[in-house]
Amino acid sequence: MPNVIRDLSDTSSYWAAIWTICPLPDAHVICDAPIGCFNLVATAIPDYTDAVPHIENVTPSVIREGEVSGSGTAQTVKRTYEALRDSGILSDKRLIVVSTAESEMIGSDLSDLVTQLQPGTTFFHSESLSYDEWLGRDRVLQWLWDNYGAADAAQIAPEPGLVNIIGPTYGCFNAPSDLHEVKRLIEGAGGRVNLVFPYEATLAGMPSLAKAQVNVVLYQEFGQTLAATLGRAWLQAPIGIKATTEFVRELGRLLGTSDQAEAFIRHEKKTTLQAVWDLWRGPQSDWFSTISVGIASTRTYVDGLSAYLGDELGMQVAFKAYRPRHAGEIGNEEVRSLLHKSPPSFVFGSINEKIYLSEGGKRQTSFIPAAFPGPVVRRSIGTPFMGFRGTVYIIQEMMNLLYETLFNFLPLDSAYTAQNGGGLVSRVGIQPVSLVWTPEAKAVLDAALEKMPFIARISASRELQMRVETVAQQRGLKEIDAALAREVLEK
Amino acid sequence: MCPAFGSLRILSRIEGSHPVMATDTGCLYGLTFVTHFYGARKSILAAHLRTSELMSGEIVESTRAAIDVAAKEPGCQLIPVVSLCVAETAGLPEEMLPRRIGDAEVVLVRVPAYAIHSHPEAKDVALAALLRRLGQPEGERDDKSLVLLGEVFPADPLIIDAVVRQMGVSGTITLPGRSIDDLRRAARAGALAPLHPFYKETTAVFRGWDMPVVGGAPVGASGSYAWLQAVGRLLKLDPALVNATAESERDKAQAILNAQPLSGRILVTGYEGTELAYARLLIEAGADVPYVSTSIGADPLVLPDEMWLKAHGTKEVIYRKSLEDDLAALDEYKPDLVLGTTPFASAAKERGIPALYFTNQLASRPFFLSGGMAATIAFIRQMLTKGAQYQWMQEFFEVDHA
Numbered sequence A: 001m002p003n004v005i006r007d008l009s010d011t012s013s014y015w016a017a018i019w020t021i022c023p024l025p026d027a028h029v030i031c032d033a034p035i036g037c038f039n040l041v042a043t044a045i046p047d048y049t050d051a052v053p054h055i056e057n058v059t060p061s062v063i064r065e066g067e068v069s070g071s072g073t074a075q076t077v078k079r080t081y082e083a084l085r086d087s088g089i090l091s092d093k094r095l096i097v098v099s100t101a102e103s104e105m106i107g108s109d110l111s112d113l114v115t116q117l118q119p120g121t122t123f124f125h126s127e128s129l130s131y132d133e134w135l136g137r138d139r140v141l142q143w144l145w146d147n148y149g150a151a152d153a154a155q156i157a158p159e160p161g162l163v164n165i166i167g168p169t170y171g172c173f174n175a176p177s178d179l180h181e182v183k184r185l186i187e188g189a190g191g192r193v194n195l196v197f198p199y200e201a202t203l204a205g206m207p208s209l210a211k212a213q214v215n216v217v218l219y220q221e222f223g224q225t226l227a228a229t230l231g232r233a234w235l236q237a238p239i240g241i242k243a244t245t246e247f248v249r250e251l252g253r254l255l256g257t258s259d260q261a262e263a264f265i266r267h268e269k270k271t272t273l274q275a276v277w278d279l280w281r282g283p284q285s286d287w288f289s290t291i292s293v294g295i296a297s298t299r300t301y302v303d304g305l306s307a308y309l310g311d312e313l314g315m316q317v318a319f320k321a322y323r324p325r326h327a328g329e330i331g332n333e334e335v336r337s338l339l340h341k342s343p344p345s346f347v348f349g350s351i352n353e354k355i356y357l358s359e360g361g362k363r364q365t366s367f368i369p370a371a372f373p374g375p376v377v378r379r380s381i382g383t384p385f386m387g388f389r390g391t392v393y394i395i396q397e398m399m400n401l402l403y404e405t406l407f408n409f410l411p412l413d414s415a416y417t418a419q420n421g422g423g424l425v426s427r428v429g430i431q432p433v434s435l436v437w438t439p440e441a442k443a444v445l446d447a448a449l450e451k452m453p454f455i456a457r458i459s460a461s462r463e464l465q466m467r468v469e470t471v472a473q474q475r476g477l478k479e480i481d482a483a484l485a486r487e488v489l490e491k
Numbered sequence B: 001m002c003p004a005f006g007s008l009r010i011l012s013r014i015e016g017s018h019p020v021m022a023t024d025t026g027c028l029y030g031l032t033f034v035t036h037f038y039g040a041r042k043s044i045l046a047a048h049l050r051t052s053e054l055m056s057g058e059i060v061e062s063t064r065a066a067i068d069v070a071a072k073e074p075g076c077q078l079i080p081v082v083s084l085c086v087a088e089t090a091g092l093p094e095e096m097l098p099r100r101i102g103d104a105e106v107v108l109v110r111v112p113a114y115a116i117h118s119h120p121e122a123k124d125v126a127l128a129a130l131l132r133r134l135g136q137p138e139g140e141r142d143d144k145s146l147v148l149l150g151e152v153f154p155a156d157p158l159i160i161d162a163v164v165r166q167m168g169v170s171g172t173i174t175l176p177g178r179s180i181d182d183l184r185r186a187a188r189a190g191a192l193a194p195l196h197p198f199y200k201e202t203t204a205v206f207r208g209w210d211m212p213v214v215g216g217a218p219v220g221a222s223g224s225y226a227w228l229q230a231v232g233r234l235l236k237l238d239p240a241l242v243n244a245t246a247e248s249e250r251d252k253a254q255a256i257l258n259a260q261p262l263s264g265r266i267l268v269t270g271y272e273g274t275e276l277a278y279a280r281l282l283i284e285a286g287a288d289v290p291y292v293s294t295s296i297g298a299d300p301l302v303l304p305d306e307m308w309l310k311a312h313g314t315k316e317v318i319y320r321k322s323l324e325d326d327l328a329a330l331d332e333y334k335p336d337l338v339l340g341t342t343p344f345a346s347a348a349k350e351r352g353i354p355a356l357y358f359t360n361q362l363a364s365r366p367f368f369l370s371g372g373m374a375a376t377i378a379f380i381r382q383m384l385t386k387g388a389q390y391q392w393m394q395e396f397f398e399v400d401h402a
């Protein structure tokens, strides 16, 4: 039985390669891609995942029909390289050519070609037809080390107290906040951050990965292969009270700074974590056991959130949908039917879960973004899921959404509802435009739209229009005049 | 944006339409992402095409399996199968796909971006494919009705409909829209009026049904006047009525242009294929628009706008433009406002020049006839006053005052 995908959650290893290599400012990538694969990965998507206007150090070879139907991509890659070289962009950069699904599809292997380009140019075969983004990131991190780090690292000795962070790359949900918090934990435990790879690193500076005494891998999904290769002790970044406490303790032990780590934990309990203790002692925690949560996210977040919210705070975990999905775990098809039938009170997820909730008309469920895909700005460093600050942020977010739900349940005198036209019609049937609007009626519609915030107008214009047309149809009218428009829109 | 997205934009918005994509993982992820941002809140199904499926030639089987799932969606009447680069390279033979399943028509739409070139052209290919299958030219024609062709702000068809009815048009249908029935009955309308200039294949489908085509678009004072006259002639409406309506529209439009004159230099660039028309309106309102660029290719359909622009001070009109073309224009013309793609708009902002992403900001406002233009002009007027703010931001971030 062939595998059908519903709302793909994980992208390919080509994307992983671009999103992992391009944070390194002294790298320039030529992606061997049709224009669309470049536009999406370098602009259209990072606009809305990472809130960056565009990724500058990647250029497409622009595969067209000619390349597909026989000529192959070597010439167009070469031309792309020459144009970059002539523009001077490559003068202080190292060039990496990356394959895509389409270039792999037409069998374009450029391992030989790269030897004719700028000296030192390398070819990364992204295996985009086989691997997902997670395995992709893991592979490219290791490949970068093998090609740009390992040789010069041999003579570098580890320095006590230094800690690397492996991850994030572009396209990692909530990365700035989680990274910031993990740095804070490392310093709290008595360490010093050496290199954040690849987010704050350079190709040239890569050998210094060898300087760290301990490595912290930010995500469960990738980075372990490199951590193992580096051969030092490594820890996984934590989510939840217990995991974070253990993380700080263990890091202190590894660095020989246990006293400092213990002091930090004590201090955190009185400061950062005090909020959790206060909420626990307050009326808020009474709700916890009545709250159910569904979680669809990376393995890191699903495990972390379910340990914190379920095991530590006592909420019911309604479902766990892991990315990447392993055999036997629920996928989007199951999540969708769960959300249509019996959604939990909170859903942590991506835009997919949000769509399933709106398909099911589930307005009582609170949605919290916790994964890509989906547009969300997460550039503030104040929204971590990881670490001690993460425990506070998550519960704060949930409580505020709960208050919102409670507020919406409070009765409102129906006289006000009627005065405002009964709220917007939620379900709008789509019918061919067959009713005539007189110019005066149109002016009334415009005036009604003017009163709304601009963002709301876009969706409201159709709804308001349909509301009037529905009444007109009910009355068997062929024309909408100003009186009718006023009656419906201004009552 | 990947050019192929144009097809998903219109296919996902049709009520009862459940697109199935045939492509690789990365493409699927990106196109699903933008569909969920710009298209519809609609679950997207796809055949899983990886090395294993491609090697064993299971593309057809996988696609058919996805079609079966789509057919079970509530209210499913249409399953567009969107075939993209990898599937097109491997080959997806149409005759191996069902034409119908249950209540749903299955329509293959081939839009590999390596061959499509632009977002608007992908819209055209998709719409033409739908019309070829669904259009029902048999039966009685409504000789006085008009098909408006172009994806426009929802208020625009209302505005146009109200005005053309005043001169005797019996009704309008807007494509691409949200109704499958509109695709069927459009084939029996009296005339086709492309509001956007890139619906080449779609226009050919209508011509195949012997439908006359109105040239130009109801943009600005002179454009609206000419367009209404053309509609009147083609549909053989009462000339006195047509004249009265066209003149009144022209006067209203002129009054708006006079009341809200623009002054300043604007570069109009984008990938929507509608850039020339916007430039035209801005020039009529008094702006200086020396440079216009677009993703579509040169074509007889755009030629009238190009000639009009060249006659009104535009120095360069670039088709199939690249970011480099736009950047060179930024150096050359030193504009007060830039309308462009995100990389280009951000380059302008980095220089302290007010700039807008054409797709997000312009396509989301009414535009046509006197009733539509006011919103667009008011917005541009407002943006032209923002120079100091953009400069302040730029200096704050880019100039070292230490």
Ligand code: SF4
Residues within 6 Å of the ligand: A034, A035, A036, A037, A038, A040, A102, B002, B003, B004, B023, B026, B027, B028, B030, B031, B084, B085, B086, B111, B112, B113, B114
């Ligand atoms: S260029 Fe082709 S493969 Fe790439 S995203 Fe666009 S349609 Fe998909």
